[in-house]
Ligand SMILES: Cc1cc2nc3c(=O)[nH]c(=O)nc-3n(C[C@H](O)[C@H](O)[C@H](O)COP(=O)(O)OP(=O)(O)OC[C@H]3O[C@@H](n4cnc5c(N)ncnc54)[C@H](O)[C@@H]3O)c2cc1C
Ligand SMILES: *[C@@H]1O[C@H](CO)[C@@H](O)[C@H](O)[C@H]1NC(C)=O
């Protein structure tokens with residue numbers, strides 16, 4: 001990890017330094033560009049726009065230029081360095097004698113600039129002109145202003161990165177301080193801290209909408225949480241400000257003919273700078289092995305949410321850049337010749353690829369064809385970054401793009417390394433109701449993260465390249481995953497198993513992990529777990545971890561809302577392992593009979609609110625689990641939250657995993673009760689959704 005960061009920083013530093021060096025324009029270039037602009041703006045020596053080579057071939061133009069240098073006191077040989085270089089690159093070599101000759105020519109033939117009418121055909125301009133020194137100086141200063149704007153753009157690019165760095169640092173401090181100083185959380189529980197958490201960091205964007213799909217016409221989207229929204233909106237405002245800051249070409253710039261041109265160029269250049277500096281960050285945020293996940297302790301899904309928003313702005317900035325340069329080429333009638341260059345073609349390719357990502361990444365497509373989305377996403381993003389690299393190679397940005405590829409390559413490398421470290425063991429696949437159970441022997445050197453997850457590759461000819469994330473339950477020898485049957489590989493396994501006599505088979509698997517982290521719940525006086533249906537494996541390991549270290553001080557409650565008794569029995573072996581007599585273990589069975597293959601995604605909608613009553617029917621394994629409280633019907637979650645807040649001694653943490661609707665409800669109930677007590681109330685969910 002450290003090497004990774006170092007590597008990145010070095011690349012980044014190189015890129016930034018090259019960017020800055022490129023923009024510190026020397027005085028000779030500045031003087032030449034200012035005078036050349038002035039002369040060509042006043043006297044039509046050439047019909048082509050910005051045809052600076054005219055000073056290398058036309059004696060009259062060169063004489064006027066020498067006069068301009070003289071008029072502002074810069075007629076020294078080293079001031080011609082830039083001109084000599086430019087001419088040499090056009091194979092029109094100039095030297096000191098040309099300058100001396102030109103100065104003499106001006107003395108003999110020079111006329112004030114006003115003597116030559118602006119509409120004179122260029123081939124008829126046969127004399128050098130004497131320019132006004134005051135105006136010439138203004139042109140040079142105008143040029144200086146433009147160059148400053150250009151080099152400032154690099155700083156605005158760095159500033160945009162600085163924003164994210166600061167946000168991540170604030171997150172890191174907030175989340176690590178409760179790990180390192182557990183008591184801090186209980187001290188920081190005043191009105192302000194509570195309001196901050198109630199209104200800013202904990203809630204969904206609006207009421208209960210966090211993890212539910214919102215649809216506006218054809219465009220469905222996952223709503224970010226409130227804090228994610230605030231961070232993203234602030235970033236957008238910052239980008240708008242950075243896109244416009246310091247862009248005022250009119251000030252002091254006498255080069256009025258160029259003003260429209262300059263303004264357009266400023267806007268286009270600034271957009272390009274901001275865009276390119278965000279690319280490495282964009283790739284970093286999209287990767288599973290992003291060191292910022294470790295630093296900030298945010299969920300991967302939070303980074304994916306930011307990844308999506310940054311991506312939108314990056315493409316938008318690229319489009320702004322493309323549009324402004326298109327209009328520049330139009331203004332100068334050079335569209336055709338510019339588009340013929342590979343430089344511009346790479347730029348266009350990048351913008352097209354980037355724009356396609358905006359559409360192919362729509363939630364609609366991610367949901368329906370996840371793997372298709374993933375492959376096209378990778379290909380298009382590669383085309384985008386590679387085109388950006390080709391397009392900016394000569395402009396001093398290659399370091400930034402090397403960093404982008406380094407970040408990407410590093411993520412892929414770590415993913416491969418994790419697979420190799422786990423080895424490729426044979427897993428046992430079996431069918432349990434609507435779930436595929438995957439049992440994988442665990443290598444001794446590999447430790448699972450309670451509350452974390454791992455990505456599984458199944459060694460199937462058609463599917464091995466796909467990896468799917470699942471929460472796991474680990475014991476000393478095995479990892480057990482419970483995968484709900486969906487439309488992809490899980491459906492294929494289900495079909496295979498249904499016809500299988502033993503209802504189980506073996507297959508080679510790759511496991512990439514562990515990812516995720518445990519929640520900081522060791523120091524709460526009370527911890528309440530709430531699992532809905534398939535959410536059981538998501539929090540069971542955390543319960544197990546707490547139980548192992550349980551002292552008499554901590555009170556644990558585990559609530560599991562489950563479809564039927566069979567679903568409970570499937571997990572019996574895991575529950576058996578624990579000394580659950582020491583805790584309050586509640587099981588809510590929501591379906592009384594006929595356990596049909598109904599979706600577990602929404603157990604809360606399966607039946608109307610049933611009264612909570614303790615029962616002991618024959619089908620319930622009450623004797624086997626004497627300490628488990630079985631109930632029929634679903635619990636009143638608001639009541640569960642309120643009574644636990646009331647009953648806890650100093651603070652309670654709610655840890656939840658389950659259907660999205662249940663998590664959203666729970667979050668809402670916790671948020672609405674957080675300021676009704678003096679005790680500390682925390683909420684953690686193990687839900688991560690990005691597709
Ligand atoms: C952190 C995490 C932990 C999870 N833990 C569990 C678990 O313990 N038990 C369980 O049953 N399910 C879990 N899931 C969901 C599980 O990963 C998907 O249901 C699974 O990938 C579907 O595979 P499929 O080929 O059968 O489905 P498909 O029919 O191909 O896909 C169904 C839907 O699943 C989603 N999906 C598919 N592949 C991925 C992917 N690689 N990454 C993200 N989403 C994807 C897409 O939204 C897709 O539309 C978890 C998901 C995440 C993100
Ligand atoms: C510069 O000098 C060379 C050699 O004397 C001459 O051929 C060339 O025309 C001069 N160029 C200009 C622009 O005067």
Ligand SMILES: *[C@@H]1O[C@H](CO)[C@@H](O)[C@H](O)[C@H]1NC(C)=O
Pocket residue numbers: 132133134135
């Ligand atoms: C040069 O231009 C300035 C500003 O336009 C003007 O005030 C000044 O009189 C001019 N000088 C000459 C010598 O024409």
Ligand SMILES: *[C@@H]1O[C@H](CO)[C@@H](O)[C@H](O)[C@H]1NC(C)=O
Pocket residue numbers: 428439475476477478
């Ligand atoms: C681990 O899995 C193997 C194969 O499924 C099984 O034989 C063994 O009993 C399991 N071990 C534990 C501790 O559950």
